Amino acid sequence: MKNKDLKQVVKEKYGEIARQSKDQAEQSCCGSNSCCSAVDYTVFSEDYQNLEGYSPNADLGLGCGIPTEFADIRKGDSVLDLGSGAGNDCFVARAIVGDSGQVTGLDFTDEMLEKANDNVKKLGYKNVAFVKGDIEEMPLPGNQFDVVISIVS
Numbered sequence: 423m424k425n426k427d428l429k430q431v432v433k434e435k436y437g438e439i440a441r442q443s444k445d446q447a448e449q450s451c452c453g454s455n456s457c458c459s460a461v462d463y464t465v466f467s468e469d470y471q472n473l474e475g476y477s478p479n480a481d482l483g484l485g486c487g488i489p490t491e492f493a494d495i496r497k498g499d500s501v502l503d504l505g506s507g508a509g510n511d512c513f514v515a516r517a518i519v520g521d522s523g524q525v526t527g528l529d530f531t532d533e534m535l536e537k538a539n540d541n542v543k544k545l546g547y548k549n550v551a552f553v554k555g556d557i558e559e560m561p562l563p564g565n566q567f568d569v570v571i572s573i574v575s
């Protein structure tokens with residue numbers, strides 16, 4: 423399969439997931455409780471709920487590891503999240519950077535961006551923005567971010 427076709431499949435899958443409930447998404451091929459793999463990824467997936475900034479509406483059960491725990495993000499930082507989904511990691515990062523920082527989420531799936539934008543609107547954050555784009559051709563200027571985080575599968 424060509425790279426372009428593969429990306430289209432990925433977009434369609436994540437589009438479907440964005441339209442599902444969290445429970446359904448977790449069972450999907452990209453979810454932490456997927457039956458498509460013999461590996462049990464649930465060990466990585468569970469602990470978002472105790473994190474400051476956690477937003478249930480942004481959690482589609484797609485995490486495998488919590489990148490904000492290891493990224494040494496500091497107050498006032500400008501953070502870029504590659505493959506931001508519905509904003510799950512962005513809202514946790516936002517709690518760390520505070521009002522003086524900035525968080526940008528990049529994703530190429532329209533349905534995910536729609537969810538992320540709905541979420542940020544409801545939460546009322548002015549320093550979290552979601553941008554449409556491919557990680558391999560980022561529509562963002564260089565040298566703009568202090569920290570880059572990502573969970574893309």
Ligand SMILES: C[S@@+](CC[C@H](N)C(=O)[O-])C[C@H]1O[C@@H](n2cnc3c(N)ncnc32)[C@H](O)[C@@H]1O
Binds near residue numbers: 433
């Ligand atoms: C595992 S999910 C979201 C993870 C999110 N951090 C969370 O915890 O919910 C990965 C996301 O990456 C996006 N994605 C995958 N490949 C991408 C690419 N090449 N460019 C931009 N986004 C991509 C998908 O659309 C999907 O929303």
